[in-house]
Amino acid sequence: MYTASFRTQPFTTPACIQDIESSLAEKDGIVSAVVDFTENKVNVEYDSMKTNVEKIADLITKLGYPVLSTKVS
Template identity: 45%
Template sequence: MKKGVFSLEPLSCPTCIKKIESTLSKMDGVQEVKVLFNSNKVRTQFDEEVVSADKIQETIVKLGYPVVSQKVS
């Protein structure tokens, strides 16, 4: 299991949280998703054999939230 933290441009509304969490939690391989509204970060736990951090980032961007940086451990 890998942990990923994606830093986003500032989020404008709490609805953004539900949109991101709902979409990412439906992805195969994503075990956990938490959006931190005040720090503009998305924390994930995922199975790197099923889904890549780049694919998660791509999904966040497609939802309309630019990713500033990505950290995977």
């Protein structure tokens, strides 16, 4: 498992948290997704055999939250 932190454009409302977390949780290969509203980050634990950072960033962007940078650990 890997963890990636995606910095996004600022979130507009706390409702964004539920939208992002629930949408990502439904995707194959994503183990967990946690939004840090104050830091404009989405922290995702994922299975690299099923998905990758680029696909996850694309999913976040398609939800309306453009990814500005990514850090993998």
